[in-house]
Amino acid sequence: xxxxxxxxxxxxxxxxxxxxxxxxxxxxxxxxxxxxxxxxxxxxxxxxxxxxxxxxxxxxxxxxxxxxxxxxxxxxxxxxxxxxxxxxxxxxxxxxxxxxxxxxxxxxxxxxxxxxxxxxxxxxxxxxxxxxxxxxxxxxxxxxxxxxxxxxxxxxxxxxxxxxxxxxxxxxxxxxxxxxxxxxxxxxxxxxxxxxxxxxxxxxxxxxxxxxxxxxxxxxxxxxxxxxxxxxxxxxxxxxxxxxxxxxxxxxxxxxxxxxxxxxxxxxxxxxxxxxxxxxxxxxxxxxxxxxxxxxxxxxxxxxxxxxxxxxxxxxxxxxxxxxxxxxxxxxxxxxxxxxx
Amino acid sequence: xxxxxxxxxxxxxxxxxxxxxxxxxxxxxxxxxxxxxxxxxxxxxxxxxxxxxxxxxxxxxxxxxxxxxxxxxxxxxxxxxxxxxxxxxxxxxxxxxxxxxxxxxxxxxxxxxxxxxxxxxxxxxxxxxxxxxxxxxxxxxxxxxxxxxxxxxxxxxxxxxxxxxxxxxxxxxxxxxxxxxxxxxxxxxxxxxxxxxxxxxxxxxxxxxxxxxxxxxxxxxxxxxxxxxxxxxxxxxxxxxxxxxxxxxxxxxxxxxxxxxxxxxxxxxxxxxxxxxxxxxxxxxxxxxxxxxxxxxxxxxxxxxxxxxxxxxxxxxxxxxxxxxxxxxxxxxxxxxxxxxxxxxxxxxxxxxxxxxxxxxxxxxxxxxxxxxxxxxxxxxxxxxxxxxxxxxxxxxxxxxxxxxx
Numbered sequence: 186x187x188x189x190x191x192x193x194x195x196x197x198x199x200x201x202x203x204x205x206x207x208x209x210x211x212x213x214x215x216x217x218x219x220x221x222x223x224x225x226x227x228x229x230x231x232x233x234x235x236x237x238x239x240x241x242x243x244x245x246x247x248x249x250x251x252x253x254x255x256x257x258x259x260x261x262x263x264x265x266x267x268x269x270x271x272x273x274x275x276x277x278x279x280x281x282x283x284x285x286x287x288x289x290x291x292x293x294x295x296x297x298x299x300x301x302x303x304x305x306x307x308x309x310x311x312x313x314x315x316x317x318x319x320x321x322x323x324x325x326x327x328x329x330x331x332x333x334x335x336x337x338x339x340x341x342x343x344x345x346x347x348x349x350x351x352x353x354x355x356x357x358x359x360x361x362x363x364x365x366x367x368x369x370x371x372x373x374x375x376x377x378x379x380x381x382x383x384x385x386x387x388x389x390x391x392x393x394x395x396x397x398x399x400x401x402x403x404x405x406x407x408x409x410x411x412x413x414x415x416x417x418x419x420x421x422x423x424x425x426x427x428x429x430x431x432x433x434x435x436x437x438x439x440x441x442x443x444x445x446x447x448x449x450x451x452x453x454x455x456x457x458x459x460x461x462x463x464x465x466x467x468x469x470x471x472x473x474x475x476x477x478x479x480x481x482x483x484x485x486x487x488x489x490x491x492x493x494x495x496x497x498x499x500x501x502x503x504x505x506x507x508x509x510x511x512x513x514x515x516x517x518x519x520x521x522x523x524x525x526x
Numbered sequence: 527x528x529x530x531x532x533x534x535x536x537x538x539x540x541x542x543x544x545x546x547x548x549x550x551x552x553x554x555x556x557x558x559x560x561x562x563x564x565x566x567x568x569x570x571x572x573x574x575x576x577x578x579x580x581x582x583x584x585x586x587x588x589x590x591x592x593x594x595x596x597x598x599x600x601x602x603x604x605x606x607x608x609x610x611x612x613x614x615x616x617x618x619x620x621x622x623x624x625x626x627x628x629x630x631x632x633x634x635x636x637x638x639x640x641x642x643x644x645x646x647x648x649x650x651x652x653x654x655x656x657x658x659x660x661x662x663x664x665x666x667x668x669x670x671x672x673x674x675x676x677x678x679x680x681x682x683x684x685x686x687x688x689x690x691x692x693x694x695x696x697x698x699x700x701x702x703x704x705x706x707x708x709x710x711x712x713x714x715x716x717x718x719x720x721x722x723x724x725x726x727x728x729x730x731x732x733x734x735x736x737x738x739x740x741x742x743x744x745x746x747x748x749x750x751x752x753x754x755x756x757x758x759x760x761x762x763x764x765x766x767x768x769x770x771x772x773x774x775x776x777x778x779x780x781x782x783x784x785x786x787x788x789x790x791x792x793x794x795x796x797x798x799x800x801x802x803x804x805x806x807x808x809x810x811x812x813x814x815x816x817x818x819x820x821x822x823x824x825x826x827x828x829x830x831x832x833x834x835x836x837x838x839x840x841x842x843x844x845x846x847x848x849x850x851x852x853x854x855x856x857x858x859x860x861x862x863x864x865x866x867x868x869x870x871x872x873x874x875x876x877x878x879x880x881x882x883x884x885x886x887x888x889x890x891x892x893x894x895x896x897x898x899x900x901x902x903x904x905x906x907x908x909x910x911x912x913x914x915x916x917x918x919x920x921x922x923x924x925x926x927x928x929x930x931x932x
Contacts (some may be wrong), residue, residue: 286625389850403851404851
């Protein structure tokens with residue numbers, strides 16, 4: 186019920202806004218900022234307009250509608266209904282878009298990005314429940330038949346599973362999608378200069394006003410701990426586009442001196458143990474960048490460049506640990522044009 | 527400062543004072559310790575089977591390294607309780623020296639009122655017994671310094687009952703500090719509060735002082751030596767140091783029931799590099815009774831009885847130079863709710879911290895290892911406690927003197 190209500194509010198808002206152009210050329214643009222919490226992290230929106238075009242309440246209601254559809258942490262969400270179902274569900278617009286894009290990226294990454302990874306995520310204790318123990322390889326072997334996006338079929342709005350044990354987790358892409366949704370909302374309200382950030386995933390358009398400077402984005406140095414204050418390693422400017430980062434340096438479990446990454450390789454069933462510490466992807470939209478960043482991390486440096494070769498629309502910056510233990514970075518050829526300093 | 531006792535109550539076995547005196551002046555000649563082979567069970571005696579001693583016996587019963595073969599207590603009910611938890615043929619004593627005379631006993635647990643710790647430990651060393659001595663270690667500074675010498679000369683295993691040094695929670699907190707999760711740590715805030723008179727029931731009024739020895743300075747240092755001792759030891763352990771100086775205020779302002787130990791005391795210890803540790807005990811409020819907060823410039827850790835939480839400081843510092851930061855998602859928690867510190871190995875059973883301490887004592891006895899909570903860390907704790915009480919008694923700053931740890 187709540188999902189539908191929030192969704193119709195959002196549609197109504199959209200309809201009204203088609204007639205409401207917030208920033209006419211020539212007017213002096215002011216800075217508006219919205220900060221809040223959503224999806225277990227923080228979000229920040231900065232936009233430049235003559236008058237307020239989007240409010241905190243509106244933004245929060247967008248996040249509510251996203252959670253009602255995509256959040257595994259929200260009881261009764263559509264995704265949880267799908268996971269609990271034997272056969273599948275009718276998708277809403279959010280789930281349908283996210284699943285469609287996820288299936289494409291699944292194919293484009295050779296299965297390294299796979300939303301059916303959820304049973305593995307749970308087994309490794311990164312799901313909604315705390316797991317005390319660690320699964321053994323026999324347990325992982327039992328779970329693997331339930332993993333693989335080939336087990337998902339869509340027809341119209343139906344999302345169908347081939348086996349009741351198939352469960353999906355879109356956390357690897359939903360934040361990017363959320364960034365796009367908020368950005369779309371700003372555009373519908375006539376805003377064309379903005380920065381939207383949700384949990385470190387960013388989309389920008391236009392310039393900062395009144396000085397018309399480019400928007401600058403810091404890429405964080407992987408920190409040793411969950412609580413380190415972010416330190417900037419590189420500063421980039423991406424114009425009209427999106428940038429997201431995947432890193433296992435904040436979310437991991439410690440086991441006998443070993444760090445277990447929260448990024449699980451859907452093919453092997455085990456946490457990714459790769460040299461890449463952090464993968465930053467620049468792409469035209471945030472859902473694309475976010476969908477690919479985990480896969481690049483899981484692919485390793487060479488594998489990541491293999492994937493990037495086929496996607497000239499994307500650039501990536503990778504921070505990795507060399508065999509001698511030192512931390513180094515590398516980037517795709519096109520990345521240099523984004524670097525400010 | 528608490529003065530050394532000049533009188534002994536009649537519940538103390540006669541001859542004890544003589545032993546105590548002899549311990550300080552007479553030549554110290556420990557008997558040869560019986561070697562315990564790793565495969566053998568340790569034949570153990572407990573001196574003092576009151577509430578703590580019986581509690582230890584309950585845990586020892588479940589630890590296969592030990593055979594509890596003897597108990598000693600001057601109060602018959604306590605002795606019966608101890609024996610009920612011991613091996614079938616365990617012997618009961620009312621005179622601890624008789625227990626120490628039993629050559630077949632390898633090690634003793636001493637869980638008696640604080641003022642008895644030193645004389646009993648010295649006698650046990652002379653009898654060649656390995657010792658697990660309950661905290662805090664000694665009644666005063668002189669005894670603490672002297673016990674270090676005697677233990678070192680003995681070659682025996684000597685462990686002080688600061689079980690938190692053996693508890694995974696504190697190991698993890700120490701690791702987190704080392705990994706700089708908290709940033710620069712400048713303060714510790716320790717409290718050990720309860721809302722009760724802290725008394726045990728007394729049937730026979732003559733037994734008041736024997737049972738409620740915590741109320742009297744003749745026998746212990748009050749809340750600082752009996753409660754906060756753990757927290758002082760924890761700060762010493764986490765900082766790998768000891769206090770430089772201390773200020774304090776104390777009083778008997780709530781439980782005016784004839785006690786002469788404080789019912790409230792608040793001290794501030796200074797550690798190297800200006801790190802301060804406030805150590806408080808209030809016996810008229812129990813909110814978060816046991817708690818240690820570690821204040822760093824990146825985050826705070828709050829340690830409670832069996833869990834700890836991290837409260838990160840705001841992480842917006844990096845912005846300002848840029849318009850946005852891309853990085854791995856930073857989890858936020860609801861305001862005022864910390865992130866729980868995970869500790870222990872996956873699937874490992876949660877045990878009473880004292881079990882880990884007792885198991886490690888067995889390991890040290892069998893393999894001749896130095897305990898983590900040893901006579902020197904015990905000395906540092908006891909001296910800090912006495913400095914804190916002295917600061918409150920004299921209302922003057924007390925300084926760690928070089929000869930304390932020479």
